[in-house]
Amino acid sequence: AGAPFITSAAEMLPKKGRRVVVIGGGYGGSIVAKYIRINDPSIEVVMIERDKKFVSCPFSNTVIGGFRDIKDNTITYENLAANNGIKVVYDEVTAVDTSAKKVVVSGGTISYDRLVLSPGIDFRFEEIEGYDPVATPKVIPHAWKAGEQTLLLRKQLVDLPKGGTVVMSIPVTPFRCPPGPYERISMMAWHLKNHNPTAKIIVLDANPDIVSKGPLFKKAWAKHYEGMIDYRPGNKVTKVDNKKRSVDTGVEEIKGDLVNLVPPQKAGMIAHKAGVVGEDKKWCPVNQLSFESTLAKDVHIIGDSCMAGAMPKSGYSANSQAKVCATNIVQLMNGQDLIDPSHTNVCYSYVTENEAISVAAVYKVAEGKTIAVANSGGVSPDLSELEAIYARSWIKNILHEMSS
Amino acid sequence: MERKLIKFVLLAGGLAVSSSLWAAPSTPAMLSNTCSACHGQFGQAVGPSIPTLAGQPASYIADAMKQFKSGERTGSVMGRVAKAYTDDDFNAMGEFFSQKKFVRYPQKVDAAKVAKGKELHEQNCKKCHTEGGRESEDGGVIAGQWSEYLHITMDDFASKKRAMPKKMAEKFEGLSKDDRDALVNFYASQQ
Ligand SMILES: Cc1cc2nc3c(=O)[nH]c(=O)nc-3n(C[C@H](O)[C@H](O)[C@H](O)COP(=O)(O)OP(=O)(O)OC[C@H]3O[C@@H](n4cnc5c(N)ncnc54)[C@H](O)[C@@H]3O)c2cc1C
Numbered sequence: 212a213g214a215p216f217i218t219s220a221a222e223m224l225p226k227k228g229r230r231v232v233v234i235g236g237g238y239g240g241s242i243v244a245k246y247i248r249i250n251d252p253s254i255e256v257v258m259i260e261r262d263k264k265f266v267s268c269p270f271s272n273t274v275i276g277g278f279r280d281i282k283d284n285t286i287t288y289e290n291l292a293a294n295n296g297i298k299v300v301y302d303e304v305t306a307v308d309t310s311a312k313k314v315v316v317s318g319g320t321i322s323y324d325r326l327v328l329s330p331g332i333d334f335r336f337e338e339i340e341g342y343d344p345v346a347t348p349k350v351i352p353h354a355w356k357a358g359e360q361t362l363l364l365r366k367q368l369v370d371l372p373k374g375g376t377v378v379m380s381i382p383v384t385p386f387r388c389p390p391g392p393y394e395r396i397s398m399m400a401w402h403l404k405n406h407n408p409t410a411k412i413i414v415l416d417a418n419p420d421i422v423s424k425g426p427l428f429k430k431a432w433a434k435h436y437e438g439m440i441d442y443r444p445g446n447k448v449t450k451v452d453n454k455k456r457s458v459d460t461g462v463e464e465i466k467g468d469l470v471n472l473v474p475p476q477k478a479g480m481i482a483h484k485a486g487v488v489g490e491d492k493k494w495c496p497v498n499q500l501s502f503e504s505t506l507a508k509d510v511h512i513i514g515d516s517c518m519a520g521a522m523p524k525s526g527y528s529a530n531s532q533a534k535v536c537a538t539n540i541v542q543l544m545n546g547q548d549l550i551d552p553s554h555t556n557v558c559y560s561y562v563t564e565n566e567a568i569s570v571a572a573v574y575k576v577a578e579g580k581t582i583a584v585a586n587s588g589g590v591s592p593d594l595s596e597l598e599a600i601y602a603r604s605w606i607k608n609i610l611h612e613m614s615s
Numbered sequence: 616m617e618r619k620l621i622k623f624v625l626l627a628g629g630l631a632v633s634s635s636l637w638a639a640p641s642t643p644a645m646l647s648n649t650c651s652a653c654h655g656q657f658g659q660a661v662g663p664s665i666p667t668l669a670g671q672p673a674s675y676i677a678d679a680m681k682q683f684k685s686g687e688r689t690g691s692v693m694g695r696v697a698k699a700y701t702d703d704d705f706n707a708m709g710e711f712f713s714q715k716k717f718v719r720y721p722q723k724v725d726a727a728k729v730a731k732g733k734e735l736h737e738q739n740c741k742k743c744h745t746e747g748g749r750e751s752e753d754g755g756v757i758a759g760q761w762s763e764y765l766h767i768t769m770d771d772f773a774s775k776k777r778a779m780p781k782k783m784a785e786k787f788e789g790l791s792k793d794d795r796d797a798l799v800n801f802y803a804s805q806q
Pocket of ligand 1: 234235236237238239240259260261262265267268269270271272302303304305329330331332354355356387388391395479480481513514515516524525526527528529557558559560
């Protein structure tokens with residue numbers, strides 16, 4: 212459990228009744244905060260988020276592809292707070308004391324009866340020699356957290372010299388959004404095909420093959436981007452050089468005019484500080500019914516940071532987990548039985564401006580493990596315009612749910 | 616719904632798990648809340664294409680799910696999703712969404728098409744889709760449904776990808792593409 216600490220900081224919001232504190236206002240945090248209030252408005256909810264604006268990773272690849280404005284990927288929290296009676300604190304949580312049941316922010320401490328962490332991911336920079344967490348992303352963007360990084364990558368793509376080389380590096384699984392890198396490649400290729408058709412994309416994938424929707428991505432690349440994408444599986448980048456704009460696989464050094472290096476990942480830093488990360492030192496083990504930590508009492512972890520059996524690390528998964536977690540937190544706080552979880556996850560990926568593909572699954576808990584329901588789900592049969600049309604609705608609906 | 620308690624198996628090393636060792640069966644809300652990432656919170660879609668489920672008759676939703684599951688009704692994603700559930704689940708979801716309010720958002724429509732669509736509706740459709748398409752036990756609520764969806768599903772009817780009742784087909788088959796467009800404009804204009 213999180214190391215107890217001694218702080219002289221004052222309680223910012225003296226607690227009157229029962230309170231849940233939520234860390235993070237992204238795909239998981241905003242929804243868990245909302246659904247606790249929907250399920251039991253007598254419970255006070257304080258959501259702590261460091262940024263006043265949340266920029267969505269889902270659909271950020273279409274910003275890079277050049278056909279979506281990043282403004283449409285951006286939400287704020289005024290309506291969520293006002294409509295649901297959620298107290299939103301814009302601050303960074305720097306420590307969690309799970310025995311005193313308090314979190315620390317710059318303005319003081321905030322105590323809780325139950326805590327939910329949905330802090331997303333942080334990077335394992337240390338696994339790549341030469342990677343400077345501050346300097347490297349300014350030259351070699353990851354764009355695996357959306358916002359400035361997305362716009363930087365877009366700019367570098369637009370500015371790519373005629374016939375230039377893009378190098379993309381994909382870490383070993385698990386990482387947030389299994390199909391994300393391949394959608395990214397498709398979107399960069401879409402831009403290049405239309406504006407810089409002699410350019411090339413070299414993909415260094417640390418995995419033995421495309422991680423998600425492989426046959427469909429390969430089909431899309433053959434159909435639309437013939438000769439442009441040089442896909443190299445089993446190539447793990449271990450070294451980076453900002454000045455030369457190059458990456459190294461231990462076998463070969465590869466230079467690019469644009470390098471998009473996605474570092475390997477782990478649970479958000481605050482989960483590590485709270486002491487709820489498991490033996491792998493990467494992700495948080497949780498009870499699959501309630502998302503309560505198996506390491507600290509009254510602390511729940513959802514979204515990318517948690518280990519949720521067969522569910523991928525996606526925005527949709529985080530949304531679904533948030534609803535299950537909210538339901539069962541309220542059950543627990545009211546001394547009632549947990550309710551058997553039911554989850555879905557659907558991930559759409561654009562392969563051109565007008566065509567998308569998808570993967571779907573429904574999940575349940577069996578013997579304490581989250582598993583995909585047999586004989587259901589799966590990938591779309593082909594690339595399709597219909598999927599692209601419905602995907603636009605998905606992003607609107609899910610962002611609306613998070614911000615209203 | 617069955618109120619049987621199912622045993623929760625403690626994970627090895629799960630020292631801090633909560634006092635409850637039991638999980639009660641999924642509730643209608645538990646089954647349905649996860650659908651709303653696509654269909655909008657409580658099935659109140661904000662557009663522009665995935666259909667609103669809120670306020671649809673329970674039986675309409677349950678029937679649609681059964682059709683998706685069996686493959687009788689094709690779709691882009693619903694077949695894959697529906698295969699995971701039982702008929703009891705479908706009834707529970709139908710109950711859940713039918714009790715939510717159908718929210719109608721303003722949609723872009725063309726006034727001349729709305730007028731033409733209204734006429735076509737009165738002539739052909741209002742017997743089953745009563746109250747301007749606001750009500751229909753087995754045909755669903757189409758007034759205020761998202762126009763992109765109405766276009767897609769009406770094209771599916773026209774190309775026989777989606778089955779419709781014989782009586783509806785008799786009326787539907789005489790319609791041109793422009794007629795269908797006018798009807799969509801009319802339904803989308805309903806507030
Ligand atoms: C390029 C790309 C494309 C993607 N596409 C899709 C897609 O199409 N569909 C899909 O379902 N998923 C997609 N994803 C995955 C999705 O972005 C994540 O799975 C999702 O954001 C996880 O939600 P979360 O709540 O765990 O974290 P986040 O949504 O990242 O939210 C975490 C929040 O916590 C805040 N925070 C963290 N630490 C602190 C702290 N100490 N104090 C205060 N605030 C803190 C952060 O500021 C952030 O707002 C994509 C990801 C990428 C990178």
